[in-house]
Amino acid sequence: EAGVAQSPRYKIIEKRQSVAFWCNPISGHATLYWYQQILGQGPKLLIQFQNNGVVDDSQLPKDRFSAERLKGVDSTLKIQPAKLEDSAVYLCASSPGHGETQYFGPGTRLLVL
Amino acid sequence: TQLLEQSPQFLSIQEGENLTVYCNSSSVFSSLQWYRQEPGEGPVLLVTVVTGGEVKKLKRLTFQFGDARKDSSLHITAAQPGDTGLYLCAGKNSGNMLTFGGGTRLMVKP
Numbered sequence: 001e002a003g004v005a006q007s008p009r010y011k012i013i014e015k016r017q018s019v020a021f022w023c024n025p026i027s028g029h030a031t032l033y034w035y036q037q038i039l040g041q042g043p044k045l046l047i048q049f050q051n052n053g054v055v056d057d058s059q060l061p062k063d064r065f066s067a068e069r070l071k072g073v074d075s076t077l078k079i080q081p082a083k084l085e086d087s088a089v090y091l092c093a094s095s096p097g098h099g100e101t102q103y104f105g106p107g108t109r110l111l112v113l
Numbered sequence: 114t115q116l117l118e119q120s121p122q123f124l125s126i127q128e129g130e131n132l133t134v135y136c137n138s139s140s141v142f143s144s145l146q147w148y149r150q151e152p153g154e155g156p157v158l159l160v161t162v163v164t165g166g167e168v169k170k171l172k173r174l175t176f177q178f179g180d181a182r183k184d185s186s187l188h189i190t191a192a193q194p195g196d197t198g199l200y201l202c203a204g205k206n207s208g209n210m211l212t213f214g215g216g217t218r219l220m221v222k223p
Contacts, residue, residue: 042213099209104155
């Protein structure tokens with residue numbers, strides 16, 4: 001069974017530029033999560049989708065971050081404009097349903113210069 | 114906000130030594146999970162503990178959930194270089210949301 005796929009794996013941009021990350025969850029998984037993991041810290045949940053609806057986005061900085069899961073399958077996370085403090089690994093995870101075991105992708109490592 | 118504190122943050126030991134990693138909170142969790150994360154990869158679930166006082170063993174790894182479901186520990190016996198990685202605890206609240214600790218970075222030297 002294929003795991004959670006993420007792309008790109010690495011991205012380097014300058015501050016104030018825009019960037020987008022893509023996630024394809026495990027087939028059939030209804031719930032999708034985006035986490036931000038700053039170096040030396042544990043992952044922090046940014047947003048959770050149940051199918052194509054948002055369950056929780058309370059920790060998403062909505063002035064610059066946006067995410068969508070239009071068809072309830074893959075998802076994109078966008079940052080516009082990026083700040084230096086956005087440098088982190090962005091992890092996508094999926095689970096069969098809300099509250100069930102989460103499976104993580106390899107992450108996208110973002111460096112903002 | 115529920116916070117999970119892990120200690121130590123860093124641990125470097127020789128192969129064959131034993132170690133314990135702690136995960137503490139002032140909040141009660143419905144369950145607690147331990148993950149291991151290797152460089153360039155996402156976290157991988159090792160175990161979930163649900164009941165206060167519960168002990169689970171996974172080969173040389175022993176996980177314990179505190180009686181009050183506020184803390185947990187991970188004990189590794191006879192550590193091996195393959196155990197090297199970032200160990201993360203994560204508590205699940207009544208809303209089924211995961212809160213991660215800051216992690217313990219373990220290096221086991223041959």
